[in-house]
Amino acid sequence: MTPxxxxxxxxxxxxxxxxxxxxxxxxxxxxxxxxxxxxxxIAHELTHLRHRHHGPTFWLTLAEKMPDWxxxxxxxxxxxxxxxxx
Numbered sequence: 001m002t003p004x005x006x007x008x009x010x011x012x013x014x015x016x017x018x019x020x021x022x023x024x025x026x027x028x029x030x031x032x033x034x035x036x037x038x039x040x041x042i043a044h045e046l047t048h049l050r051h052r053h054h055g056p057t058f059w060l061t062l063a064e065k066m067p068d069w070x071x072x073x074x075x076x077x078x079x080x081x082x083x084x085x086x
Contacts, residue, residue, distance in 0.1 A: 001049040007026075008027070040069055040075075
């Protein structure tokens, strides 16, 4: 599936989201994150176009496109902690 739109957001609690309407939103601060972390968030949200949940099929689909997703997710989490400490 293809997203209906891509938008930047200033959400307080999420790096990204994918609405039932197909709109993918990513937090503008991801531009400051390592590229691989930003790519993970975008791939994660695009996977929600096919799977609206975080069940096993979601993670298998994500792994097909991004086999190292867990490493990228961990990097995003470390970057987030570091960013908050600044």
